[in-house]
Amino acid sequence: MSAATHKSSALFKSSLGKKYLMGLTGLFLISFLLVHCFVNAMVFFDRSGSLFNEYAHFMGTNIIIRIMEVVLFAGLLLHIIDGLMLYFQNRAARPQGYAYNKPNANSSWYSRSMAILGTLLLTFLIMHLAHFWVHSRFMEDNMLKQPHPDFKTDMLNLYSLMVDTFSNPIVVVIYVLAQVALAYHLLHGFWSAFQSLGLNHTKYNNAIHMAGTAFAIVIPFIFALMPIVIYLRTIGVM
Amino acid sequence: MKLNLKVWRQNNANAAGKLVDYTVDGLNPDMSFLEMVDVLNDHLVKKGEEPVAFDHDCREGICGMCSMYIDGRAHGPQHAATTCQLYLRSFKDGDTVHVEPWRSRAFPIVKDLVTDRSAFDRIIAAGGFISVNTGQARDANNLPVDKHDAEKAMDAAACIGCGACVAACPNGAAMLFVSAKISQLALLPQGQPERDLRALRMVEQMDAEGFGNCSNIGACEAECPKEIKLTNIARMNRDFLAASVGSETE
Missing domain, CATH: 1.10.1060.10 (Alpha-helical ferredoxin)
Incomplete structure (x- = not known):
């Protein structure tokens, strides 16, 4: 074994290596959220859905985006596996817990609940992928193939799938609740990624914390608005 | 002043431990938490019972020996203070206070509240x-x-x-x-x-x-x-x- 491979494997076996991986994959997933939110926000600007469908068509056919889709799944998988390893190692580090403990006196509940929030998000994600990604990639869906009157080219009518999915108020409620979990996951995760990578500096800490808090509120809020707005459109309120 | 204590008692690293109830009366609010445990141990020795084992040394907040998990907090409720600098005025008369050792796989319990650090x-x-x-x-x-x-x-x-x-x-x-x-x-x-x-x-x-x-x-x-x-x-x-x-x- 060469010295280089020995060193890099030691890095990722170490507690700090797992921290770096968690932070890096977390920041990568944050960058995905930004793109996903921007593209899907097109549903707000065009109630016919054709603007959103065009953006979705670009995302579904662009070669760079398609490659990044694979990288994204790899990043997500690493984030999950690393998180599970940390969770089980941390539980093992304290075989016997305290009979009486006041954790709220020294830390926030969501910073201590990243694993459970992550599990909730993963559960949501499986449902979310089943709703949209599986349909658009693998299923022969008549509704998707239905040409949209505004379409210039032959593209999937993903907006009609959104309308169909969010016509169910229970689904809308689940999506909104999932965004609450995402908000709290990000509220700790955003600045935490910087800290894990050693990016802690008195000159920039306030900016990182403010950006993290803003991101954790604004992005999940916009995501939560999507199913609500589409539901309100289906019942004719908006 | 009176305190109701629930103190973790454990004979050695391998024995099973449990919380034991003690009531200590006649305390001065300006006593440190360690002095209160000294008083408790005096009572226990007089009754012919095993005193509570706990780590302590300088009793002025600089040695790092004292180490109790008091009322659900490391070194108790006082901010930026070791257990020896925690005074009973931080508690109310008649309070019930849990006292446990540090809990960590890397800090095995030696006896009662003493861990191997x-x-x-x-x-x-x-x-x-x-x-x-x-x-x-x-x-x-x-x-x-x-x-x-x-x-x-x-x-x-x-x-x-x-x-x-x-x-x-x-x-x-x-x-x-x-x-x-x-x-x-x-x-x-x-x-x-x-x-x-x-x-x-x-x-x-x-x-x-x-x-x-x-x-x-x-x-x-x-x-x-x-x-x-x-x-x-x-x-x-x-x-x-x-x-x-x-x-x-x-």
Whole structure:
């Protein structure tokens, strides 16, 4: 074994290596959220859905985006596996817990609940992928193939799938609740990624914390608005 | 003043432990928590019972020996204070107070409230030192140190190694301690020759001792009697990363 491979494997076996991986994959997933939110926000600007469908068509056919889709799944998988390893190692580090403990006196509940929030998000994600990604990639869906009157080219009518999915108020409620979990996951995760990578500096800490808090509120809020707005459109309120 | 105590009693590392109820009366609110346990032990000895074993030494907040998890907090409810600097006026007359040892796989219980914290000593031995030449002392100020660095090094050096960071951390991580010990040397010119090796070896030993992983919860910083900052952990993260990928040290 060469010295280089020995060193890099030691890095990722170490507690700090797992921290770096968690932070890096977390920041990568944050960058995905930004793109996903921007593209899907097109549903707000065009109630016919054709603007959103065009953006979705670009995302579904662009070669760079398609490659990044694979990288994204790899990043997500690493984030999950690393998180599970940390969770089980941390539980093992304290075989016997305290009979009486006041954790709220020294830390926030969501910073201590990243694993459970992550599990909730993963559960949501499986449902979310089943709703949209599986349909658009693998299923022969008549509704998707239905040409949209505004379409210039032959593209999937993903907006009609959104309308169909969010016509169910229970689904809308689940999506909104999932965004609450995402908000709290990000509220700790955003600045935490910087800290894990050693990016802690008195000159920039306030900016990182403010950006993290803003991101954790604004992005999940916009995501939560999507199913609500589409539901309100289906019942004719908006 | 009267306190109802629920004290963890455990004969040795392998025995099963349990919380035992004691009531201590006639206390002075200006007594320290350790003095209260002394009073309890006086009563126990007079009754022919085994006194509660607990760690203590200087009783002025600088040695890092006292170590109880009091009322659900490391070193009790008083901010930035060790158990010996915690006074009974922090409690109300008739309060019920839980007293437990530090809970960590790396700090096995020796007896009652005494844990074996030699894992910290092994981490220091792995790299928490500098090499100096013997002989006459250097002239003062012939090695310039930036004032901010000197202050940050001093703040990190305030760590007394009590283990409250591990006890308070929901993950049982020791990173506040290790990062303070890495930082106090990394910030000074005398710490530079072994800087890479120190970060690698101390983190390696920390992992081998079975401490948990830091997830930036911040309970350690909040409970530290010496107010050691999370910025030290970020500095350790930088040093370890630089040593792992940037240096030829293995």
